[in-house]
Amino acid sequence: MSKRSGETYHHGNLHDTLIAAAIELIRDKGPNAFSLRELAKKAGVSHTAPYRHFKDKNALLSAIAETGFKTLTERTRNAAMQFDGDPKRQLIESGVAYVELALDNPEITQLMFGGFIDTEKCPKENLDSEADNAFQGLVNLIESGKQSGVFRNEETELLALATWSMVHGLAMLITGGQLCGIADEQDQVRDLSAKVESLLMEGILVR
């Protein structure tokens, strides 16, 4: 069945098309101004067609956030893999990757963490499980660093949480526009996040 000029009644792959188009829209107008109807128009379907693929607007946003968490897991893991014997460097570089990804996708980051999605308490379902993957990678990283005697022998979860908080906070401040003059450009951000994480490594107090 030739779908010449895309005028078939059935779209063929609307699900993925919608997600891709939605990401574009959110990038343009922010997660707050995003609307299903505009998305449908952009995808060239009627305004209720998305409901055949997503229960809700919320479900669509969740799906997008999930892809965000997936790439977050990938990026940080890849960054860590490149410095396999050096836990300190691994921690720093995966953190830099975290911040850089957020800087490249501020709106998606806000969508993921800003409270746009109703998560019904904390059900540790779909979406959260993917976020946990990223955290689990961090935990493993720290665990191995502890065993090789690089990191202090504190509770692993605590160390992981501290690292995550630091990186996440920096990312959120940047994407939230709070660090305007300080960290706008890519290079500044790379440098800044590395420095900040080094501080967490070495500590702030005079020895």
Place this chain on the structure above:
Amino acid sequence: MSKRSGETYHHGNLHDTLIAAAIELIRDKGPNAFSLRELAKKAGVSHTAPYRHFKDKNALLSAIAETGFKTLTERTRNAAMQFDGDPKRQLIESGVAYVELALDNPEITQLMFGGFIDTEKCPKENLDSEADNAFQGLVNLIESGKQSGVFRNEETELLALATWSMVHGLAMLITGGQLCGIADEQDQVRDLSAKVESLLMEGILVR
């Protein structure tokens, strides 16, 4: 002019009433589900009355966020004041206050940092200036700590940014529901944030 049973045509203090009611609504339904019309109904006025006091929905939200930044400045400053000669303790306690305030007002925190408000680039105006106040307090704190030889002689802004990121990240993770089993209750949060900040003080690396 007796405004018996509040049935005067002119409300008298609608501006503040709206802000207070809006905060309640946001607390209940989240910043995303908040609507001007419901707010007006709750305040007992017509659905366009708020426009006499706020240019926009965005302007109303900005005003609320600003009050949030004000109390954030207050709380952290108060916490620091209580340990005046001890910069390390000051830093920790003001950070704990930051996180606790966020935990007590998750929705308002999301409103402040989540990207619900259009800030038109980063104009460092109204809203941002109030946020800067909080940051300036942190800078002062670190500066004095450096001079008394407690903190390392790194660039002050960098130290401040690291501290802020750490605390802010923890706050955002908690209010975003990412730390569900880990940090739900007030006591846990106090303990956790203090521990995390101590880590930043002492560093993560083995010495």
Place this chain on the structure above:
DNA sequence: CAGCAATGTTGGCAGTGTATACATAGATGT
């Protein structure tokens, strides 16, 4: 006390999420 500015109200418009009923087409079993 006349007029003005501040503050509210009514009504309307375009845009939104979503429920319901209907239309079409691709897959499946005989």
Place this chain on the structure above:
DNA sequence: ACATCTATGTATACACTGCCAACATTGCTG
């Protein structure tokens, strides 16, 4: 080959939203 089932898309409708324009009421000020 063909009838039928199901997945997918459409049309229509409703309540709700932000905001605009026109009008009403009030308190203040000359």
